[in-house]
Amino acid sequence: MSEQGPLEPVPEERKEDPKGGDHAPSLAVRLALAQKAGGLVVPLLTTILAFLIGGLVVLVTTGKNPLTTYKAIFEGAGFNWFFEIGRHELRIPFTDAHVPFPWETNDFESIAALNLQQTLIIWVPLVFTGLAVAFAFRCGMFNIGGQGQYLVGAIMGVWVGSSLPGLPGFVHIVAAILAGAVAGFVWAGIAGLLKALVGAHEVISTIMLNWVALWVGVFLFGLGGPLQNDTQPFVPVSNDVLEESKLKVFWGDPLLQGLHVGFFVALAALVVYWITLNRTTLGYEVRAVGFSPEAARYGGISVARNYFLAMAISGMFAGLAGAIDVVGWQFRVNTNDVLTSTIGFTGIAVALLGRNTAIGVGLSALLFAALITGTSTRNLDPEIFRPELASNLTVMIQGLVVLFVGADVLILSLLGLRRRRRRRAEAATE
């Protein structure tokens, strides 16, 4: 599609292409097209298809009923909490007032509530890493480095959070989270800068930065590393975040990993993302560059500046995820976490399935958070399905979702075909 002579007809689906010219449409353009065409339908179809294939794998390899397995995962994620309707009361924060509420919130006997808290704890970083990928996408870039940005965020968060004793609690929390955000900003900013200045492809540079961050993390927290635990010289783990710089738990027991207030920060981030993209000059320029760098440049927008800013802001989202995870519920980072965490990579699936919209990211983050929590050893009933198997099933489903979502052209052409047929049928009846 790279070269087209003047006499060649413009292909059907490219008539809407605002970029025109001799270039293959950018990812952003195609995603926007797909969004127009598919809306909610495409992601839903994708998910169903991925789950069907996953179910088939379960059936073929273990002979177990996939529906029972999925139900166990569903309950492991705590979604059955919504069905446990009763007559309960909710305390309004900062007051003694109580209002009626259909669901049980403060009863530790509800396993569903505990599981749901777990799911939402994972939801928080997935929203951030999903937004990170989505923001860069809107600028026409593929930030595959969410994992590295998440790691540097976690590293800076745990460093600031575990040092500087004596700082007031609130200031300390804000400092730790900001440190993570800045780290993510800088880490992704390197890739943005390389793209803006010398045109280095952001996919390559962010992949490389991922692995640099990973090994730097292993170095820092490994035995003898500069940030390794002061009191346990033979454990490759960081110092613990100080007690006063941990985020407050607002639902559930702090000792049982209740849901921390980072949940509201993630909700706010979704709103900020939407406002930034749709109601600010920055967002307008970012989207303009995403649609067509040439047109944006012609319109007086600095493409290089927006590449850098979009990438750095995208990294800031991922860095926030790392810092909030650390001060919210992990409180320490060990080298094994650094080596095995895939939150940043899952963020790519979240953004792709969520079609880079705020609502979409929120919903698909919930889906993947439920899958991750529902298949964890702690939450899935091993009688029904082995959690070790199920967690790999989760990875497989993620892969399938990404694969199918990526094939937007297939879905587009299918939809286009149907529309064309309908038009022809209408023309025939008239």
Add this chain to the structure above:
Amino acid sequence: MTGRLLERLPRGARGVAWLGVLVGLLAFWVALPPLKVREPIVPILIGVVALGLGTLAVVRGARRLGWGAITIGALGIGLGYLATLSSVAHLDQVVVWSALLAAMLRYATPLAFAAMGGIFSERSGVVNIGLEGMMLSGAFFGILGADKLNSWPLGLLCAMLAGGTLALIHAFFAIHLRADQIVSGFAINFLSLGITGYLFIDIYGGEGTPPNVPKIPNVRLDFLQDWYFVGPMLGQLNLMIWLAFFTIVATWVILFKTPVGLRIRAVGEHPRAADTVGISVYKTRYAAVVTSGVLSALGGAYLSIGFVNSFNQNMTVGRGFIALAAVIFGNWRPWGAAAAALLFGFSSALAQRLPAYSESAAVLFQALPYVLTLIAVAGVIGRSIPPAAVGRPYKKQ
């Protein structure tokens, strides 16, 4: 023959720059075994000569190579100085050249296989960041086949089939459905991680792979055994390492000396033009991508049944991405990528031996390939220029 080789030697400013590079390396080398010069002034003086040669080359116009020589000269001074400070016992323990180079070959082999695969795919215009996943599936299905069919050649065959199948999926989505190639390659990595992990747990459970799986044999070259240095380095290498050498040569011959290679490169540079003269863009790309999957899987199989003789979930830990880095670092050329694979293999071999100095700092060597590649794409040491049509789906008209 020698005359032709001599003619191809770099001359003028480039020759000076290459000389500077060699002298820079020498500055470091004199401080290591077997010479072990203990006077810091010696590596410093040699390094200064390298700096001078580099500067001369820059002035004479060979800027890229010249700056390379200056960098290596500076590194030679620094590292050589550090080596003179460290104890002789440590040096002898860490720097056993024959063992170090043999380890380099072992670590470089999986990278070289996957990198050659990457070159085929990218030269045909299809980005393949699924190398990692294809390698991982090769590692798993290689050991699975070798175990169940009780034969390592059949294991290799299973690995190639698995890698080829994954590559076929990537090719179908990237070429026919014109999905974004990065998205679909990324999906391949996820899929492979999930499938291999799932089957590994399902088949081998908690115990892991059995210890008596048939493994790829080593090639014993008895006549080499007594040779100084070469004997311990090349006398006991795994069959796959020799196969990797062969693959590199074959990749170069196929890509640059045969009509097939010309077609592959044409499709990657200018698919429309290739199509016009009757080359099937789709078929060529399919073939190239499947080849990349088969080669990456061979690299993975070497890891599981040639190198460590077991399998673990996600055992490739980024080697596929290092191979990708080697492709870019080597400027999409077989020899360049092979040299990069050797360099990255050397840094892994060093990382394995350096803990004698510092446990934690040795880990940083693992990051070296990625940092070097970042510097390469940043254009500091010459720009890496990808094939013109890489990453762009082609639509037949």
